Amino acid sequence: MDISSTGLRVLQQIAESGSFTAAAARLGYTQSAVSRQAVSLERSAGTTLFDRRPDGVRLTPAGLTLLRHARTILDCLAAAESDLTGTVPRTEVVRLGLFLSAGAIILPAALTRLTATDPQITVTTTEGTTPTLIRALRAGSIDLAVLTSRPPHRPLDSESPRLHVETAVxxxxxxxxxxxxxxxxxxxxxxxxxxxxxxxxxxxxxxxxxxxxxxxxxxxxxxxxxxxxxxxxxxxxxxxxxxxxxxxxxxxxxxxxxxxxxxxxxxxxVRRVLVARLPGRPTPAITAVTRAITSTV
Missing domain, CATH: 3.40.190.10 (Periplasmic binding protein-like II)
Known part of the structure; x- marks a missing residue:
């Protein structure tokens, strides 16, 4: 399978944004260039990766499988670049996504607590709606998401494997x-x-x-x-x-x-505030940020 890092980044952005057009805007490409990358990815993978719908694009089960590997590959490439350039970060970075009012309610208190308990951790944040943040989490663009849910509190999405979710408040x-x-x-x-x-x-x-x-x-x-x-x-x-x-x-x-x-x-x-991440064993930094959030709401 011959897939470039550019192709993997395109896959990641399509998964997060839900459309070829939005992915192109984020990457600075034309829409036709992203479409060509998508076709090339499917040709290399030998299967359909994208479910093209009137309301956007979703990844097929095969696309989700490749996405999980893409996150690992792109993280390894970034780590290799840091090693080669001597820019290994001195802090652990956690990329946090928050729903639209959480930045005012939850974030300041959580960061204050984290600074006191784990000063070696740096948190970067992005704001969005719950559906947008779920796509970003699946795409690997963020590590952790603070989301909202309304009764009857169904699973956040239909994709597999299920996200790991904790109730904050x-x-x-x-x-x-x-x-x-x-x-x-x-x-x-x-x-x-x-x-x-x-x-x-x-x-x-x-x-x-x-x-x-x-x-x-x-x-x-x-x-x-x-x-x-x-x-x-x-x-x-x-x-x-x-x-x-x-x-x-x-x-x-x-x-x-x-x-x-x-x-x-x-x-x-009633609205439930949730902290979600991909399944599997979290890093100590993600665990610390989760603890800071759940202990301050």
């Missing part, structure tokens, strides 16, 4: 509202009062749930603003331009002008 979904206006001074609202609310939501795709709107409302929600950045969303709330859902743990970092209220008349919306 269960947190309740609440409503962020302006401190002045319709819900001013209230600690609860009835779900029926939210039917005609102006919502500030996170843009979603077919593979990602709509974030920021109370789940299960009848009809089409009235979304007035779409933003991924939490600072943008909460500042819009503070200025009176809508409401949005947030995990209750976000309360310590709310800007002035934002109040949290609980929603009555509907089942509690």
């Amino acid at each position: 269960d947190t309740e979904l609440v409503l962020a509202t302006p401190s002045t206006g319709k819900f001013a001074g209230r600690t609860t609202v009835h779900v029926d009062e939210l039917v005609d609310a102006a919502w500030i939501a996170t843009p979603s795709s077919n593979s990602e749930p709509l974030l920021g709107v109370w789940p299960g409302l009848p009809g089409r929600p009235h979304i007035v603003h779409r933003a991924r950045d939490w600072l943008t969303k909460l500042q819009l709330v503070a200025s009176g331009f809508g409401v949005t859902t947030v995990p209750s743990g976000l309360s310590p970092v709310l800007p002035p002008g934002v109040s949290l209220v609980h929603v009555e008349g509907a089942p509690p919306e």
Whole structure:
């Protein structure tokens, strides 16, 4: 089997991004160049590696098998390069992915604890939605992921082998509202009062749930603003331009002008915070970062 390191990097990026176009943008290639690499990989492997769908690309079982080996090969090449150039890192690096609000809630406390207990470990972070981070974890682009799950808490994906998952904490979904206006001074609202609310939501795709709107409302929600950045969303709330859902743990970092209220008349919306990694024996550094996260939530 004659496969280049470039081909393996293309495989990794397709697995993470879920499309040839997105992989090309990340690698700085043209889309046609990535397509040619994909065809070359399949020719060398003697089997179909990519399941080409209208909504993107997924790896076949054979593609996932090759991906597992690709991670090992690319890591070995990086280590060899460090040895040859004399740039062997003095610290252990853990690449951590986090869902969109975890950077404000979980990350600072976890890094503070890790600095005190394991100063030789360096953590690099990337932010994304749970589906995006699962793909990155499978692709080997990150080592560890902090994810969210909603009931009934099914497996994070259908691929095999299953990811190793630990529960960090269960947190309740609440409503962020302006401190002045319709819900001013209230600690609860009835779900029926939210039917005609102006919502500030996170843009979603077919593979990602709509974030920021109370789940299960009848009809089409009235979304007035779409933003991924939490600072943008909460500042819009503070200025009176809508409401949005947030995990209750976000309360310590709310800007002035934002109040949290609980929603009555509907089942509690519980979100589970998970720490996930690939199966197998973790490195001591990954174990230490996992421990720092789970002990601070």
